[in-house]
Amino acid sequence: MRKRQLLILPLLLSATLAMQAQRVTISCHNRAAESAFKELMTQSGKNFIYPAGLLKGVRVTVTARNEELRTVLNRMFSGTGITYTIRGNNVVLKRDKKKASTQPKKKTAKAPEAPKSVTVSGFVREKKSGEALTGATVHDPASGLYTQTNATGFYSLQTRPGSLTLIASYPGFDADTVSAGTRRNVNFSLREGGTALNEVVVTADKNRSLTMESPSIGALNLSRADILATPALLGESDVIKTLQLQPGVSAGVEGLAGMYVHGGNADENLYTLDNVPLYQVNHFGGLFSAFNTEAIRTVDFYKSSFPAKFDSRLSSYMDVHTRDGNMEKFSGSFKLGLTSGALSLEGPIWKGHTSYSVAVRRSWYDVFTVPVLAIVNARKETDTKTIFRYAFTDVNAKINHRFSDTSRAYVMFYYGNDFLKGGSEDKPGHHNYYYEKEVNTLSWGNTVASAGWQYTLTPTLLGQLTASYSHYGSSMKRESKDGDVDDKGDFYNLSVERLRSSNNIDDISARLDFDWRPGGGNNVQFGASYIWHTFLPQRAHRSLEGDEYSAEVLDEGRKYRASQWDFYLSDDWQPLECLRLDGGLHFSLFNITGRTHSQLSPRLSARLTLGGGWALKAGYAHTVQYVHQLQESSLSLPTDRWIPIIGDQKPASADNFSVAAYFDTKAGWTFSAEAYLKKMHNLLEYRDEHYLLPPEATWDNTLCAGRGLSRGIDFKVARHWGALSGHVAYSLLWADRTFADRNGGKTYPARFDNRHKINVLLCWKINDKWEVAASWTGMSGNRITLAMQDWEDGGFGPWNNNMTLVEGINNYRLPFYHRLDLSATRHTRHGYWTFSLYNAYCHINTIAVRRDYADDYQWVTDQWGNQTMTLRPVFQKVKLIPVIPSVSYTWLF
Amino acid sequence: MAILRKSLYLLPAALLLPLFTSCYEDFDPGIKTTPKVCLNALLTADSTFKVSVTRTWRYDSGDPGYDFDIILKDAHVTATFPDGKMVELQYAEKDKYQPTPIEDPKERGYFCTRAPKAGETVTIRATHQQYGEAEATVTIPLPVEIESVKPRLLNLYKEETANGLSAKFTLDMSVVFTDPADSVDFYLFGLEHSHGLSKYYDEPDGSVTQGYAYISSYNENLSAEPLFHEHMSVLETIFGESYGYSMFSDRQISGRQYGLHIVAENTSIRINNPKHDPDFDNVLYFDTQLMTISDSYYYYLISVWNHYEGIGGTLGDAGLGDPVWEHSNVSTGAGVVAARNISSRRVYLEPLLK
Structure with a gap:
């Protein structure tokens, strides 16, 4: 050493x-x-x-x-x-x-030897609400030593003994100075403000310290305010849409809350809500994510080097911490936007000890569609009733109790659901001799219940116990009736068909996490977790009943039970002022159908601070994944099933190598360049022509394993300066896949192999009333598979169509994508208005290419001399979203 | 109230409109393509067959037959049989039996004079100087006989006249067969009706009396048989259409006797036999056909269904997912060389109506 x-x-x-x-x-x-x-x-x-x-x-x-x-x-x-x-x-x-020391000293008797160091610990919270502040700095000016709080607001600082004065600071907040004296438990409450230079000012963005100080590469911390400040489609701020503006994160198809990190797939991102993994994070079509911004306290995101705590996904980790609730006073907000409304309430149950937080968000399309349809269906001239209803709902609820300064517990509940119903029914009396009714219902979402207990075991050791139950489910139902109606209105020859299909995952889990700061520049994190999974990849039931016949088919609906154990240990160690190392191990066991898979995932990242504001980092992370989502499209459909690995399938794994350089200027600019190489193994995809196999029972046979390779570099220039902040980011990416049973075994580009991506984000707080933001995105188009040729149908099927010849997967890149989003926030006495323009200069981007026919007919003569009017076959760019203005009002109380 | 109604219609539309104002722009993707040889043939046990040899074409280059000819008339085509004999197939154009006005009146292709037997494997190869070569192999399936057909009439409405009758009913049939064990079998069910009969009788007074018997309409309801849906997921059942597709595998019935549930709804017949002519006896019937088909034929049908009716095909065509393409067992990926063996049973309607 x-x-x-x-x-x-x-x-x-x-x-x-x-x-x-x-x-x-x-x-x-x-x-x-x-x-x-x-x-x-x-x-x-x-x-x-x-x-x-x-x-x-x-x-x-x-x-x-x-x-x-x-x-x-x-x-x-x-x-x-x-x-x-x-x-x-x-x-x-x-x-x-x-x-x-030049002052004359009084002679004193030799006192007992004082300890060389003392440890002070506690929490840093927001004064107004009592919410924990993540990443706040606690500093001892006498010794010059400092530390940062973790996600729970906990800090532990080993410093010199004596009468201590500690200062806690956090960007955007006035610092809090506490004369601790000989106390070893010191809590801070910071007041929002921090715009004037008073006692202590910390103007730096919290991510600047994450960039320059932490060994993590590609880590990001977002607060609720950060998410709200980002312009978004229909004015609905969304954490995933905010992350899409980061380099190395692709958005997928325009308007959808997809996330493809460093060339990975959508299912390779782990989303946790207060330590509980979620499977389905998108509402219908992925237009909005399941995370209600009003319920979010802070979000940690990792895309290159990963803390040892996280595993189970290959490409990224998004750790969402929800609001604990205001311990001091009741407060709330009500937001009404173009698509949804949100109500958020929080306050003390027992002032200073127990708080609650409830956030409900619901779409309100059906508020209009239900009465409109009622009027339409009531019209006498219509023969058929139209049935339609769509709604999504999110409910976040949390009760938080502080037993003492060292002990705290909470219970959390989350419910997110989408409901889509459509169909039609013949009106009685209109079709005297025939009746038909068809109702299709789709529903999907998550339910999570969890409880946690946090205890400061010693001034250097914080422990947290979490137990949870989560349910993910998607179901589809169809009921169709048809038959004849006699003059009296009675049915006969009635035939009823019922179909039902479901995909569920139930997880019961318990986990223990420890944060130990033994001194010497060490921050040790360790823990263990157990998850009891119950997977139901597919269950389908069909029945047909007629007057004189019936048939019933129940496809295999086998449940797979799996046990998953995870253990991790990591140490973030700063041996020298200029050097910080974070090394760790994550060990996991996954037992399913009598087979146990084990994986050891080492993690290592290092930061070396050079002079002149330079920092260099390097990292390696091995990650593993035991469950996959089978995506048939880039839309988030309820048919996209979550499945575990079974049989001979091996866990997917990835080796992430990354190096990075950072430069922090005196003028407040931060430059970063993060290069990465990600090798992915045992990825699962549908094999070529998987649709030839029956849809149920043999779902695992429709898959094949292969490998992926992503490499690229993310550049970012950020400036956080007073009222103006923002960043310019550029990503260069190559991502491809090789599967023996796809594309004839030839390597092909990944769907979101967006070679170049540029993001510009600017936020300007003009004054206390007005804030404006602008975001520009430009990127190489997504890749799609375009069948360029056709072949003649032999005419052996029921219809005669031209057949397509596919010669390569993802063989075409869509045109360059770009758009500008603008938003303005006007603060009023009781709340704020948000005005936004999505795609401000109305460049309607191409989201797909289709094979269709030109609009104009042409006369053509065939080889036998016949003349026919025909439409010419053409390739067409499909362009979707023009400029979309939106407005919402949030009432604060 | 009228204004309110209008507002109620317009407001959601106004809110949703921006999301659905998709527009389309014709363009050239700029990807170079090379045409390939395409083979199509349907071999039936104990029948001679025709091989259609064409070439692929770029989708946006136009319509074959109008803008250009894709038929390759100068290819070298052979069929190789299990006994090692290779038959050279010659291109010919024969008159088609009763072509429709918009149809090619000729049957064009390379005709093979040797009929393959059940169980034989035939390899077809075509070589063309400009477009290269293509090859496919197919085995003629063994027959599976229809053991019985149990028909019954439901919802019968019958009106008898002095010279005949008219009736409307639902023909409900159970077509029973036994799937052979120890083999993977694919099937295609077909239902065909007779064309009936029409006769004119000269009367002594110089007038003409017409006699006729025909099946005027029916609706083949394939949804009554679950096996015809086994290739559809529930979501596809909701949004897709199975009409016209009656292929199935023995996945659920392997080695077992099974009765296919076939329903011909709203079947209407009319019989007018003024001379009580025995020629009119049993001229109205349905032919039930159980075809054992080659895997290439089955997968071709499944892929066609997936492309045009399944969700994957719809999304793939829209560029929102991986595309679904039609299955081909030809080396170039273009065309299908399929085979079948037909077992047939006839169901006469008149005895059921008595």
């Missing part, structure tokens, strides 16, 4: 020297120190952190022109009794101890 440190030391030295070489220009005479620092902050992009009162009455005089920051600071503090240290992007100010 010593040897390694010796090797690193020269590097660190050079890095430190380079880091201090930032240059600033300033001229001030007897100016308040706070004001001078504000100017330096603007130029250097650094945060100035100092205890309250330190700068009170301090005035500085300095003139510098393009001089090093350190030189300027030396001159400013000369004779003030204040010293400083530069740590990463922070400039930490404190009283000069040398000066203090």
Whole structure:
């Protein structure tokens, strides 16, 4: 170890020297120190952190022109009794101890040896609501040591003993300074604000520290405000649509909440809601995701290097933390948009101890369609009643109880469901001799119930126990009746056909997670989980009843039960100021149909901070996946079944290699370049001509295993500066697949092999009333399979059509896709209006290509001399979404 | 109220309109294609057969037969039989029996004079100087006999006259057969009706009296037999259509006796036999056909159904999913060389009406 440190030391030295070489220009005479620092902050992009009162009455005089920051600071503090240290992007100010040590010391009796260090722990929460703040910084200005909170708001800081004063800060919030004295449990409550330079200001974006400080590559933290600030289709902010603006994340088909990360498939993303995995995260057609923004507190997203805690998916992890509820006072909001309404309520049940949070979102199409159809169906001239209803619902509910400063528990419930019903029924009396009724019903969604208990076992160790039950289900029903009606209106010759199909997953799980901060720059996370899965990939039942006959078919509806064990251990260790390592292991066991699959998933990522705002990172992550969703299309259809691996199928796995470089400028810009190589093994896809096999009973035979390869690089330039923030991102991607039983065994490009993708996002808070945002997306088109040739039908089937000849999967790339979205938010006394324009310059993008016929008829003469009017066969671009204006109002109370 | 109604119609439409204002633009995808040789043939046990040799064409290049000719008349076509004998097939154009006005009046293709036997495997190969070669192999299936047909008439409405009758009914049949064990078998069911008879009688007074018997209409309801739906998922049953497709496999009936449930709804017949001519006896009938078919034929039918009726085909054609293409057992991926063996039973209607 010593040897390694010796090797690193020269590097660190050079890095430190380079880091201090930032240059600033300033001229001030007897100016308040706070004001001078504000100017330096603007130029250097650094945060100035100092205890309250330190700068009170301090005035500085300095003139510098393009001089090093350190030189300027030396001159400013000369004779003030204040010293400083530069740590990463922070400039930490404190009283000069040398000066203090020059004071004569009183002789005292030899006291017992004091401990070398003490550990202070606690939580950082929002003052207004009591919600935990993830990624907040807790800092001891005396020692210069600092740490960050985890997703539960927990921190643990090992620092020097003595009478402590700690400062907690979080972007967008006023810092909170607590004189801890000898207390070892210190909680912070931060007040929203943080726009003025007062005691301590942290202006940096939380993701900037994630980028520059953390060893993670491609990690992102989103708050509810971040999601709300992103312009979205129909004004419905959505976490997945926000993530689609990130480099390396493809959106799939326009308008849908699809997510394809680094060339992976849609089912390779793990979505967890308060530690519970969800299977179905899209409402009808994927237009909206199942995550109601009103219920979200914060979201962690990982796309390159993954914490050891997560496994079970190959490409990305999205960890959604819901709101705990306001411990202090009742509050709520009601939002009405063009497609849905949302009501959110939260407040204390027992002030300071117990809170609740309820968020309900529901589409309201049926509010119009039901009465409209009632009127239409009531018209005498119509012979047939039309039956139609569609609705989606999300309910998030949570009760949170704080037993003490170290113990907290919650129960959480989530229900998300889509319901689509359509059909028709002949009106009695209109068809005297014939009657027909057909009703089709589709329903799908998730139900989750979970409970968790969080306990601070020691000041350095936080434990969390979670138990949950989740149900995913999709079902389709059809009932059709037809028969004759006699003069009295009685039915005869009645034939009734009933069909029912379902796909379910039931999970019962328990997990234990620990966050241990033993000091020495270590943050150890470990835990274990068990999931009892019950999969029902497909059950179909059909029956036909007539007056004198009946038939019934029940296709195989075998349930597969599986046990999944997961264990993980990781250590995020910072041995040196410039070096941070995060290594871990995830071990999983999956037992199904008497077979046990085991996988060891190592994780390693490292960050090396160089001088001048540079940081380098490298990472490796092995991931594994035991369940798959069979997608027949890029739409999110209820037919897309979730299935486990069975029989000879092997778990899918991926090896993710990534390297990254980051540059953080003094002017507040952050540049990043993240390159990755992802090798995927044992991917499952439908084999060529899988549709030739019967749809039920042999579903596993319709699949084949293969491999995938993705490589690319994500560039991003972000700036978070006062009222203006945003980013420009560019992704370069190659993604392909090779399956022995697909495309004749030849390698083919993945469907969302979007070679180039550019995203520009700008958010500007003009004043307290107005905020505007603009987002531009441009990317290489998705790939589709286009059958270019036809062959003559032999005429052996019931109809005579031309047959298609497919010569290569995903052989055509759709035209370049681009659009601009704009939004403006107007804050009022009781809430805010959101106005948005989706596809502002109305470039209607191509989402597909179809084979059809031209609109105009032409006369043609056949080889036998016959003349016929015919339509010419043509390839047509299918363009879907024009400019869509929308408005919503959110009432806050 | 009228305004309110209008608003109620218009508001949801206005809300939904932006999402469904899809538009289309003709374009050239710019992908180069090379035509390939396509073979089509349906071999029936104990019958001579014809091989159609054509070439593939680019979809947007036009309609074959109008814009260009895809028939390859100068190919070298052979059929190889299990005894090692190779028969060279010659191109010919024969008059078609009763072609429709819009139909090619000629039957064109390469005709084979040797009839394959049940169980024989035949390989057909075509070579063309410009488009290359294509080859396919097919085995003629063994026959599976229809053991019995149990017909009954439901919902019978009958009106008898002095010279005959008119009737409307639902013909409900159970077509019984036994699937052979130890083999994978594919079937296609067919129902055909007789053309009836029409006769004119010269009367002594110089007038003419007409006698006739015919089946005027019927609706073959294939939904009554679950085996005809085994290739459809529930969602496809909801949104798709099975009309016209009556192929099935022995997946659910392997080695067992089974009765296919066949329903011919709203069957109407008319008989007028003023001279009590015995020629009119039993001229009205249905022929039930149980065909054992080659796997290439079965998969071809399944793929055609999937393409034109299934959800996968619909989404694939729209560019929203992987495409569904028609199954081909020809080396070039174009064409089907299929085979069948037909077992038939006749159901006379008159005895049922008595």
